[in-house]
Amino acid sequence: MTLRATSDGHPLSLNVAKRVLHIEAQALNQVAEKLDPGFEQVVQAIYGCRGRLGVTGVGKSFDVAQKIVGTLNSTGTRAYLLDATRAMHGDLGMVHPEDIVLILSHSGESEEILRLLPALKGIAHQLIGMTGNPRSTLAKQTDHSIIYGSLAESCPLNLAPSTSTTVMMALGDALAFSLVELRAFTSEDFARFHPAGSLGRKLAIVDTVMRRGTELRIASQSHTVRQVFSESCLPGRRTGAIMLVDETGLLMGIFTDSDLAKLFERREDNAFDLPIAQVMTANPKTIFATAKVQEAISIFRDCKISELPVIDAVGRPIGLLDITDLIGVDPLHDPLEATPKVRLWERQSA
Incomplete structure (x- = not known):
């Protein structure tokens, strides 16, 4: 089988890969430049939280939420994953009145999220939205929001979540590591949470x-x-x-x-x-x-x-x-x- 090539003779897949990486890297730079004091308000809210941080999303945003939860827990911020669909059928019981819930949605209008918002507002201490749409329902109905703005997905069809999920994941890292600094979290603390594997042993x-x-x-x-x-x-x-x-x-x-x-x-x-x-x-x-x-x-x-x-x-x-x-x-x-x-x-x- 012959691989498709571009007019300059390079494999098509190599050009696609480079384009994807450039688009997503450029998006991260743009988001970094646009971060405003609202991000600091979110960090301070989570830092002062007396309960835990719940993180939820739908579809690919849920996958990103799972990664963010793992990073938070391993760096000293107690967090848990909240499945938006299961939450409407009993899993809301895991949310404590002192908890804060971080909700991920690129559009800010996901049907499951909109159904979940009223219930969460009546249970959680505060809600934080992470979305690209500043005029979305999610942005308007949460106590704090991280708005990263409009993004072009790196998917050739501009359909599959790609750039948006990369940005969400990076913002999750930014939150976690900002909290690391505030908590003066040390490598010794990190080791206590990683007793197994090479990281913990080192x-x-x-x-x-x-x-x-x-x-x-x-x-x-x-x-x-x-x-x-x-x-x-x-x-x-x-x-x-x-x-x-x-x-x-x-x-x-x-x-x-x-x-x-x-x-x-x-x-x-x-x-x-x-x-x-x-x-x-x-x-x-x-x-x-x-x-x-x-x-x-x-x-x-x-x-x-x-x-x-x-x-x-x-x-x-x-x-x-x-x-x-x-x-x-x-x-x-x-x-x-x-x-x-x-x-x-x-x-x-x-």
Whole structure:
């Protein structure tokens, strides 16, 4: 099958894609320039809301509402999705008198929205409209409105919601992130709402992901290599690092399976009966349990190591991070991918 092309020889689909993106980008710029103090009034109303923010719409606007709700909840503004059709058949019961409801409608005249407005006015604390039509019923019957103006849809037929939904979604982001600033919402707060997945793990603290207790291998630096390995075999999750301490329990060094492999490679059999302090990596990189996992990822990447001891305030080992525990936490910058393709023991000694 031959793809259609324009007169300049470029694929038609490429030209269409560029046109769509240019139209929607231009619309966003126009809306940004036209934002007025009414937007600030909306932000302040939501900030002062004692209840939750309900968000509703019809059709594609409902899909946008769902995304806005997700963004709000993840950034500290309690929100819920209100289905306009189901609301008329009992779901209005989820709306509390202290709630504010944000209503999305490009035309501001959607039949379902117009039927819902009177009922919402009698229940919710305030109503906020988001529409392109300043003369619409929605704009006139809500307490506050975000009017983004007339837009040309990027759809070639000027029918399918496209530019309008892009603008609504961007305005939803603008609301959410304006509220982030007002609430002084931090990355630590964000992590509390994202305990799963790479985002939550990167922003989590080391204490929540480190190996501890019986998963650790800790030995005296005065013992021989042979003693250390014969005495530190542990069941359960495997770690390739032994943390070496002095007589007071302070971390003095680290010895890895990679270091052991190097002794075999060099045929240094006599080293097995020497104090491990003579062949360990002294003063290894460490991290505190209160540090962020993202900081640990940076250390793994920059220092090209595979194990990272976790110490307390005086320098005693209380945990260990293994690079395998963090694979997938930073999908764009995987610590393993940032490490040269060499053998494991060569990483540790780099």
